Amino acid sequence: MMSDHDINIQADPDWTDILGIENDLSTEEILVKKTAHDYASQKLFPIVTDAFKNEIFDKSIIKELGELGLIAPTISSKYGGAELNNVCHGLIAYEIERVDSGYRSAMSVQSSLVIHPINEFGSDKQKNKYIPELIKGNLIGCFGLTEPDHGSDPSSMQTTAKKVDGGWKISGTKTWITNAPIADIAIIWAKTDENILKGFILDRNQHNIETKKIEGKFSLRTSETGEIHMNEIFVSDDYLLPGVSGFKGPFSCLNKARYGIAWGTIGSAEFCWHSAREYALNRKQFNRPIASNQLIQKDLVDFQTQITLGKLAVLKLGREMDKRNINPAAISMMKRNNCKIALDIARRSRDILGGNGISIDYHIIRHLLNLETVNTYEGTANIHTLILGRSQTGIQAFS
Ligand SMILES: Cc1cc2nc3c(=O)[nH]c(=O)nc-3n(C[C@H](O)[C@H](O)[C@H](O)COP(=O)(O)OP(=O)(O)OC[C@H]3O[C@@H](n4cnc5c(N)ncnc54)[C@H](O)[C@@H]3O)c2cc1C
16 A cells, blocks of 8 residues: 555645645735735845945835835824725735745834824824825834933833923933934833823824834844933924824834734745745655654644644734724734744754854844844733733733
8 A cells, every 4th residue: 555655646736735824815906916925026135235234224115115115004094194994014024024934124114113103192283294204214213212311111110301491401312213223213111290191103203212222132133223312302282193192102013013923923934934934845864754744744834834823813913903993902912922923943944954043144043043132122921911811800910
């Protein structure tokens, strides 16, 4: 009797998408995904190794993404947006992060943490002045919430906005701010004398913001990160975001960005899985491909399963977000889960490549290093655990 071992079986043609998840995408979503895929693979992939080695972020990337309609894709056409749905937003993050989490970070900050708050909470004047230029990538923005002594607990922040005649005086230090060294504008969160959180637009043309690049990161090296120092910077009332007070301001931005991360990490994990599979099929040890070993096949099967489930769930999340205001805990669940599985898949893929796995030429170590940050920023895994724990028990376990 012939067993499976005797037949030279080909891989199933649908091994990359065994549940047919992509069949659920609309024609428009497929087109947007392809646009992002082509840009990422043709323009970003060829430069990423050099950019990562040398800590380079080329500002023209934001402009090129803008020209393709990939920045803040859900924004109204009134401000130059593509008026796409949340699923399209996610697919763009997935394709860009398939190449590098640093590029996706720079893009996400621009879309979700800078354009989104101006769109949601800004005055008409602020929207007309900034959103069209940010969407085109003519201006670059950053988002300053984290401080040297306050990361997971931004409610204890020390940056202050003191009310003075005609405006505000802002003082404080923000750190670990993506895009800060190259930003034209910064969305800064600060507390008033009444201990109320407010958001401000600081414009490098108008305000004396000092930014300092953080050197020597071993993660997200293709995106610039910096500190922002503010010493009694006067901003007129025109630069206050009038539509929000309190932490729902920054948290609404973070939820939008966390949703993008939940998609992006699947892109990164999928790159690692496909690379590991191909390597395992070609690499021979003990006179046969290492993919012939059950232990290696188990890894590949775990990757396929986790990625399929993660992708399906984030597509469902996007579909729900397109219909209604979703419970933010659902976004926490997907950010936490997809970062976790992506890190695990990147680590185990690295192992499948053996010694070559640590070489930048095979890209997996770069993804792995990047994912360490992605797991930490926009709420660490622990913080999302506490958000979800509170959601199902009603008990705050943060402090
Ligand atoms: C490359 C990079 C880019 C970033 N970009 C931005 C940006 O653009 N804008 C911005 O505002 N911030 C940004 N951040 C900051 C990021 O959001 C913070 O690093 C993150 O929120 C964690 O804060 P922290 O580093 O101060 O760690 P901490 O808050 O000090 O946490 C340290 C550890 O303690 C754990 N912990 C803390 N509290 C609890 C608790 N109650 N229970 C259990 N565990 C707990 C955490 O989970 C973590 O493991 C960036 C960070 C990096 C590394």
